[in-house]
Amino acid sequence: xxxxxxxxxxxxxxxxxxxxxxxxxxxxxxxxxxxxxxxxxxxxxxxxxxxxxxxxxxxxxxxxxxxxxxxxxxxxxxxxxxxxxxxxxxxxxxxxxxxxxxxxxxxxxxxxxxxxxxxxxxxxxxxxxxxxxxxxxxxxxxxxxxxxxxxxxxxxxxxxxxxxxxxxxxxxxxxxxxxxxxxxxxxxxxxxxxxxxxxxxxxxxxxxxxxxxxxxxxxxxx
Numbered sequence: 001x002x003x004x005x006x007x008x009x010x011x012x013x014x015x016x017x018x019x020x021x022x023x024x025x026x027x028x029x030x031x032x033x034x035x036x037x038x039x040x041x042x043x044x045x046x047x048x049x050x051x052x053x054x055x056x057x058x059x060x061x062x063x064x065x066x067x068x069x070x071x072x073x074x075x076x077x078x079x080x081x082x083x084x085x086x087x088x089x090x091x092x093x094x095x096x097x098x099x100x101x102x103x104x105x106x107x108x109x110x111x112x113x114x115x116x117x118x119x120x121x122x123x124x125x126x127x128x129x130x131x132x133x134x135x136x137x138x139x140x141x142x143x144x145x146x147x148x149x150x151x152x153x154x155x156x157x158x159x160x161x162x163x164x165x166x167x168x169x170x171x172x173x174x175x176x177x178x179x180x181x182x183x184x185x186x187x188x189x190x191x192x193x194x195x196x197x198x199x200x201x202x203x204x205x206x207x208x209x210x211x212x213x214x215x216x217x218x219x220x221x222x
Contacts, residue, residue: 026078026082027075027078027086027087028086028146028147030071031092031095031096032140032143033071034068034072034075034096034099035139035140036140037064037067037071037099038068038099038103038139038210039140041068041102041103041106041107042132042133042136043133044060045061045106045109045110046129049129052117056110056114058111058114061103061106061107061111064103064106064107065106068102068103068104071096071100072100075096087217088220091216094213095210095213095214098209098210098213099139101206102203105199105203105206109200109203113196116192119188120192120196125196125200127172128172128200128201128204131168131204132200132207134165135166135207135208136207138162138165138207139162139207139211142155142159142211145214146217149221150218151222152218152222159212162207162208165204166204169204170201176193176194180193180194
């Protein structure tokens with residue numbers, strides 16, 4: 001049985017080697033860049049929703065999603081090339097994939113929104129969008145905390161906040177469904193509005209998934 005002192009020395013040596021070879025910075029930089037791109041895609045969405053009378057373009061959303069895809073591919077490539085990683089390989093990969101799904105789903109929302117814009121006069125998406133903005137801010141902080149080895153309690157607080165925000169979004173969705181099913185709206189308009197709100201809710205769910213992955217990673221190393 002390895003004594004606590006020997007284990008501590010071994011852990012410190014491995015950490016020093018990782019830092020010396022730059023492995024920690026490499027993967028944490030890529031994961032943080034992916035989180036930043038997820039946040040940037042949501043900021044594009046917020047701008048689009050705040051200026052509904054302006055002509056929106058898919059170009060920025062596509063570019064953001066493609067940029068994050070390149071980051072995800074770089075992470076996969078580096079995992080194949082690197083012998084020592086700061087976190088377990090499957091954890092890095094799971095987090096990378098979860099982060100990529102945010103700009104990917106955001107692009108889907110923007111595509112539907114632009115195509116159906118003529119049916120959306122007077123529709124307010126901002127309540128859900130503000131919650132979404134808060135969730136991306138939270139996961140960006142959580143990803144950055146991985147580099148500094150944040151304690152489990154701190155990460156749990158962040159993750160609990162994500163679940164709270166998801167719950168608030170669910171309440172908004174229930175109120176929306178109640179109104180849409182009241183019979184006072186055009187059926188086609190109901191389908192379009194409901195689909196867009198469900199897509200927004202799905203992006204929030206993607207953020208929750210990222211939080212769950214990070215919490216499990218920190219729990220494993222605590």
